Amino acid sequence: TTFTLSNWVPPTHFITTDILNVWAEQVQTATEGRVEIRMLPKPVGTPAQHWELARKGIVDITWGNFTYEPDRFKSIWFAEMPFNGEDVEASSVALWDTYEKYLASNPTYADVKMLGVGVLGPGVINHGSKAIVSTEDMANQKIRMGGPIQKRLIEELGAIPIAAPATKAYELLAGQVLDGSLHSLESVVNFRLTEQLSHHTLIPGGFYDGTFFLIMNEGKWKRLSAADQATVMSVSGTVFSRLWGQVFQREIDQAYAQLREEGHQFSQPTEELMAKIGLVRQQMIQDWATEHDSYGIEQPLEMFDYYRQRYTDLSK
Amino acid sequence: MKFLIHSFQSTIRFLLILSLSAMVMLTFGDVLGRRLFNTPIYGAHDLTEHLMALIVFCGLPLLTSVRGHLAVDLFDRFIMQPKMAWWRACISLMVATILFLIGYQFAVAAKEAVYIQEVSQELLIPRYYLYTVMSVSGFISGVAALLPESNNNMNNSDSAFTKSPLSEESGL
Amino acid sequence: MMTGLIALIAVLALAFLRVPLAFALLGVSIIGLGVLLGAESSMSMVSMTITEAVFSYELAVVPLFILMGNVLSRTGISSDLFRAANAYLGHVRGGLALSTMVTCAGFSAVCGSSLATAATMSKVAYPSMKKYGYSNSLASASIAAGGTLGILIPPSIILMIYGILTQTNIGQLFVAGVIPGLLGLTFYMLAIYVIAILRPAEAPRGKNSTAAEKYSAVKGVWPFCLLFILIIGGIYAKIFTATEAAGMGAGFALLVSMFQKRMSIVDFKVIFLDSAFTSVMLYCVLFGAMLFAKLIAFSGLGESLLDMVAQADLSPYQLIFAILFVFLILGCVMDSLAIILICVPLFIPIVIANGFDLVWFGIVVVVVTEIALITPPIGMNVFVLKAALPEVAIKDIFKGLIPFIAVDVLRLLLLVFFPILTLFLVNFMK
Numbered sequence: 001t002t003f004t005l006s007n008w009v010p011p012t013h014f015i016t017t018d019i020l021n022v023w024a025e026q027v028q029t030a031t032e033g034r035v036e037i038r039m040l041p042k043p044v045g046t047p048a049q050h051w052e053l054a055r056k057g058i059v060d061i062t063w064g065n066f067t068y069e070p071d072r073f074k075s076i077w078f079a080e081m082p083f084n085g086e087d088v089e090a091s092s093v094a095l096w097d098t099y100e101k102y103l104a105s106n107p108t109y110a111d112v113k114m115l116g117v118g119v120l121g122p123g124v125i126n127h128g129s130k131a132i133v134s135t136e137d138m139a140n141q142k143i144r145m146g147g148p149i150q151k152r153l154i155e156e157l158g159a160i161p162i163a164a165p166a167t168k169a170y171e172l173l174a175g176q177v178l179d180g181s182l183h184s185l186e187s188v189v190n191f192r193l194t195e196q197l198s199h200h201t202l203i204p205g206g207f208y209d210g211t212f213f214l215i216m217n218e219g220k221w222k223r224l225s226a227a228d229q230a231t232v233m234s235v236s237g238t239v240f241s242r243l244w245g246q247v248f249q250r251e252i253d254q255a256y257a258q259l260r261e262e263g264h265q266f267s268q269p270t271e272e273l274m275a276k277i278g279l280v281r282q283q284m285i286q287d288w289a290t291e292h293d294s295y296g297i298e299q300p301l302e303m304f305d306y307y308r309q310r311y312t313d314l315s316k
Numbered sequence: 317m318k319f320l321i322h323s324f325q326s327t328i329r330f331l332l333i334l335s336l337s338a339m340v341m342l343t344f345g346d347v348l349g350r351r352l353f354n355t356p357i358y359g360a361h362d363l364t365e366h367l368m369a370l371i372v373f374c375g376l377p378l379l380t381s382v383r384g385h386l387a388v389d390l391f392d393r394f395i396m397q398p399k400m401a402w403w404r405a406c407i408s409l410m411v412a413t414i415l416f417l418i419g420y421q422f423a424v425a426a427k428e429a430v431y432i433q434e435v436s437q438e439l440l441i442p443r444y445y446l447y448t449v450m451s452v453s454g455f456i457s458g459v460a461a462l463l464p465e466s467n468n469n470m471n472n473s474d475s476a477f478t479k480s481p482l483s484e485e486s487g488l
Numbered sequence: 489m490m491t492g493l494i495a496l497i498a499v500l501a502l503a504f505l506r507v508p509l510a511f512a513l514l515g516v517s518i519i520g521l522g523v524l525l526g527a528e529s530s531m532s533m534v535s536m537t538i539t540e541a542v543f544s545y546e547l548a549v550v551p552l553f554i555l556m557g558n559v560l561s562r563t564g565i566s567s568d569l570f571r572a573a574n575a576y577l578g579h580v581r582g583g584l585a586l587s588t589m590v591t592c593a594g595f596s597a598v599c600g601s602s603l604a605t606a607a608t609m610s611k612v613a614y615p616s617m618k619k620y621g622y623s624n625s626l627a628s629a630s631i632a633a634g635g636t637l638g639i640l641i642p643p644s645i646i647l648m649i650y651g652i653l654t655q656t657n658i659g660q661l662f663v664a665g666v667i668p669g670l671l672g673l674t675f676y677m678l679a680i681y682v683i684a685i686l687r688p689a690e691a692p693r694g695k696n697s698t699a700a701e702k703y704s705a706v707k708g709v710w711p712f713c714l715l716f717i718l719i720i721g722g723i724y725a726k727i728f729t730a731t732e733a734a735g736m737g738a739g740f741a742l743l744v745s746m747f748q749k750r751m752s753i754v755d756f757k758v759i760f761l762d763s764a765f766t767s768v769m770l771y772c773v774l775f776g777a778m779l780f781a782k783l784i785a786f787s788g789l790g791e792s793l794l795d796m797v798a799q800a801d802l803s804p805y806q807l808i809f810a811i812l813f814v815f816l817i818l819g820c821v822m823d824s825l826a827i828i829l830i831c832v833p834l835f836i837p838i839v840i841a842n843g844f845d846l847v848w849f850g851i852v853v854v855v856v857t858e859i860a861l862i863t864p865p866i867g868m869n870v871f872v873l874k875a876a877l878p879e880v881a882i883k884d885i886f887k888g889l890i891p892f893i894a895v896d897v898l899r900l901l902l903l904v905f906f907p908i909l910t911l912f913l914v915n916f917m918k
C-alpha cells in the first residue's frame with residue numbers, strides 16, 4: 001500500500017530530510033515494502049489545516065503543530081508551558097507516554113491514528129537590538145508569537161504580541177514591524193533570522209514549548225493488517241518521538257554553537273523576570289485546569305504531573 | 317419582487333464599500349500606529365482576512381448575476397450564435413452546480429467548525445459565522461447563475477457594475 | 489499522471505468554450521480529485537481550499553492595489569502626467585509618442601495592470617497624437633505596447649499572484665521588476681525615435697512649451713511622485729512590507745484625491761465597487777487555480793515532467809527556452825493571468841530542480857506574457873485599445889506593433905542571458 005503524506009516545510013528542511021524521510025524509510029524497510037509513503041510535491045493545505053487533511057482522509061498522513069489551531073487541542077496545552085525542560089528527547093517521549101495514557105481516547109483526537117508526537121524544545125526570547133533580562137526590558141516591545149501560551153506570556157510581561165507564522169518573521173523583522181520574536185535557537189538559524197535576531201535570552205527550562213503530531217487517517221490505518229499495523233508502530237510511536245527529539249536536540253545544539261561563533265549575545269534573565277514568568281505560569285496552569293470540562297479531561301493536573309514525572313525519569 | 321431584489325443588491329453594495337473602506341483604514345491605521353506611536357492594532361491582520369472573506373462572498377452573487385466572471389472570449393462569434401444557446405445553458409448549469417456545491421460544503425464546514433472549535437488565529441473569532449455567510453452566498457449565487465443575466469441598470473448614478481474596461485477585463 | 493494530463497487539456501478546452509475560467513478550473517479539479525481520492529475527499533477540498541485563499545493576509549493586498557490604481561485612473565492623474573511629459577518631450581521627433589511611453593511607465597508605477605494602463609492611456613494620449621497628425625498605426629501601437637509596462641513596473645498584480653503561488657518574496661519581485669521595466673521603456677522609446685526618423689510623416693513634432701508651461705505641468709504631478717516614492721521607496725528601504733505598501737498607497741491616493749477635490753461621492757462609490765468587483769472575480773479564479781494545483785500535485789504530473797526532462801538531458805537553457813516557448817504559444821490565445829495560474833505550478837518544480845532563481849524566473853515569465861499581450865492573434869491590450877478606439881483597424885494596430893515586439897524579444901533575450909539585470913537591485917536590497 002502506498003500512503004500519501006503532505007509536508008509543509010521545504011524539501012531541504014531537516015524535518016523533511018532527517019525526520020520524515022528517515023521514518024518513511026524505516027516504515028518501508030520494516031514492512032518489507034508492503035507499506036510505502038509518497039510525499040506530495042507540495043503541501044495541499046495551510047499548516048493549520050494539516051490535522052483536518054488527514055482526519056478527512058484527503059491525505060493519508062500529515063504532521064503539524066497542535067496549537068496552529070488555537071482552541072481545538074486545549075487538552076495538550078500543558079506541554080507548551082514555561083519551564084517544561086530543555087531535554088528535547090525526554091520531553092518528546094514523555095509527551096508520547098502522556099498522550100497514550102490520558103489523551104488517546106479523548107474525542108478531540110478521534111478519527112486519526114497518532115503515529116508520534118514531538119516538541120519544539122526550549123523557547124527563547126530573541127531580540128534584534130538589546131538583551132532582554134528584566135520585565136522592564138520587555139515593556140512595549142513588539143514580539144512575534146505563534147500560539148495561545150506565547151501570547152499570554154508576552155502580554156503579561158508587558159510586551160506587545162504580534163501573531164505571525166515563523167515563516168513571516170524575516171519580512172516582519174526587516175520591516176521593523178517586530179522588535180523581537182519567539183523561537184527556539186534552531187528556528188532562528190533555520191528561518192535565516194541570524195542577522196536580524198542577535199540577542200538571545202535563554203530562560204532556564206524554556207520560556208515556552210511547542211507540540212507537534214504525526215497522524216494518519218484512521219480509516220486508512222484500519223485497512224492495514226494487524227501484523228502490518230504492529231510493524232509500522234514498531235518504528236513509530238515512542239521510536240518516532242525519540243527520533244524527533246534527537247534530531248531537534250542536535251539542531252538546537254548546532255544552532256547554539258553557530259550563534260556563539262557568530263558573536264551573538266546570550267543572556268540570562270534576572271531573578272525578577274524568572275519570578276514573573278513563574279507567576280504567569282502558575283496562573284496559566286490554574287486557568288487551564290479549571291477549564292477542564294471544555295476539553296473533557298477529568299484530572300488535568302494529574303496528567304500534567306505525570307508528564308513532568310516522565311520527563312524527570314527520562315532526562316539525564 | 318423587483319423592489320426586493322433591488323434593495324437586496326443595494327445593501328450588498330453598501331456592505332462591499334464599507335468592507336473595502338474598512339480594510340484601507342485598518343492598514344493605514346495599523347502602519348501609522350506602529351510607526352508613529354508604537355501601538356499596532358492587535359488583530360489587524362485577522363480583521364483584514366475577515367473583511368476579505370466578506371467582500372468576496374458578498375460580491376459573488378452580484379458578480380454571478382451580471383456574468384462578470386473572467387472568461388476567454390476567443391470564440392465568441394461562434395458561441396454567441398442563437399443555435400449555441402444550448403451550450404450557454406450548459407455553462408450556466410455547470411456554474412450553478414459548482415456554486416451550489418460550494419454552498420453545501422460551507423454548510424458542512426460551518427457545522428464542523430462548531431464541533432472542532434475552529435477559531436481565527438489572532439482574535440479567536442469562531443469561523444462558524446463566516447462559513448454560514450459563505451454557504452448562504454454560494455446558494456444565492458447558484459440561483460443567480462440560473463436566472464437570466466441581470467443588466468443592473470436600475471440606477472445610473474452608481475452603475476459600477478455596468479461593464480467598463482476596468483471591471484470587465486481581468487484588469488491584469 | 490494521465491489524470492493530470494487529461495485535466496490540463498480539459499481545462500484548456502472548457503476555457504476556450506467560454507466556460508468562465510474559475511469554473512472550468514473548479515469543475516475539472518473536483519472531478520479529477522474525485523477520480524484520484526474519492527468524491528467525499530474531493531468535495532471537502534473545495535471548502536478547505538477556498539478557506540485557505542480567503543483567509544490569507546497576503547492575498548488581501550490585491551484589492552488594495554486594485555483600489556489604488558482605480559482611484560488614480562479615475563481622478564485624472566494620467567492626464568496630468570501626460571501633460572508634464574509632453575511639456576518636455578513634445579517638441580522632439582516622435583515627441584508625443586515618446587511622452588505616451590513615459591506616461592505609460594509612470595502610470596504603471598501606481599497601477600498594477602496592463603489593460604487598465606492601456607485603457608486609460610487610450611483616452612489620454614490618443615486624441616493628442618491624432619491632432620498632431622500621427623498615423624493611426626503608430627499612435628495606437630505605442631499605447632498598446634506602453635500598456636504592457638504596467639505589469640512589470642511595480643506594483644504588479646501578476647507578480648503578486650506569482651509570489652503567492654511560488655512563495656517568493658513579493659517585495660523582492662517588485663524591486664526586481666524595476667530595471668527590466670525601465671529597460672523596456674528605453675527600448676520602446678528607441679523604437680519610436682527610429683520610426684520617427686525613418687518615417688517622419690507618421691510622427692511629426694509637437695509644439696514647444698514655454699518655461700511657465702513646463703513648471704505648471706510638473707506642479708500637477710507631485711502627488712504621483714510622492715506615491716511612487718512611498719511605495720517603491722518604502723518597500724526598498726524595508727519600511728513597509730508589500731502588503732502595507734498597498735494599504736498606504738490606497739489610503740494616500742484617496743486622501744490626495746479628496747484633498748484636491750478630484751472625487752465626488754459618486755466617483756467614490758463607483759471606484760470602490762469597481763475595485764471590489766474586480767477583486768471578487770480575481771479571487772474566484774484563484775480558488776480554481778489553487779484547487780487545480782492540488783490536483784496536479786496528487787496526479788504526479790509534475791514528477792513525471794521532471795523525469796521526462798531528466799531523461800531528455802536538456803541543458804538548463806534549452807529547458808528555460810522550452811518553458812518560455814510554451815508560455816509564448818499559450819500567450820497567443822490566452823490571458824496572462826490564466827497562463828500563470830495554470831502553468832506556473834506545473835513548471836516550478838523543474839525550475840527549482842535546475843537551480844534557477846525564482847525571482848528571476850518570475851520576471852522572465854511576466855515579460856513573456858507581456859509580449860503575448862501584444863502579439864496576434866489574441867493580444868488583450870490590442871483588443872482593449874480597439875474597444876476604446878473603434879475607428880482604428882485591428883490590423884493597423886498589429887502592424888504598428890511589429891517594431892515594439894522586436895525590441896521586446898531583444899529585451900527578453902537580454903534578461904534570460906544576463907540574470908544580473910533582474911537580480912542586481914534585489915541583491916543590493918539583501
Ligand code: NA
Pocket residue numbers: 595596597598599600601637638639640641642643644
Ligand atoms: Na505597475
Ligand code: NA
Pocket residue numbers: 819820821859860861862863864865866867868
Ligand atoms: Na498574444
